[in-house]
Amino acid sequence: MDRDNAWIREKAATSLNPSQVETTLIQLSKKWAANALPFADVVEQFPLGEAALLHLLAVSSICATRLTQDPDSLLWLCEPEICRAPRGYAEMLNELYKLAIGRVRPTGGLAGDSVVSPAPD
Structure with a gap:
């Protein structure tokens, strides 16, 4: 350590x-x-x-x-196609949302603190 x-x-x-x-x-x-x-x-x-x-x-x-x-978001950012891709705010927000949705708990909440608010019902 x-x-x-x-x-x-x-x-x-x-x-x-x-x-x-x-x-x-x-x-x-x-x-x-x-x-x-x-x-x-x-x-x-x-x-x-x-x-x-x-x-x-x-x-x-x-x-x-x-x-x-x-911390998983750092691994996501390390993917060359993610960190080097030009994208606007809306595209980045969509990508972050998809990343967060990939960690949905069975109870319906997001695992950990989400960087993106869930989509409205």
């Missing part, structure tokens, strides 16, 4: 907002699924570059919060 924290501190230190990036990376690493790609690999091999991901976490507390609430 100390090795992971040292790696996180090293990554955060290079960002515009080290404390926010460090906090976000720690929270993400704690919630990261054991059967997912290794967290460090996802960060270091982000399709738009590690620096772009760390910059996003540094400048957008909203994005950082949403990713920590739903």
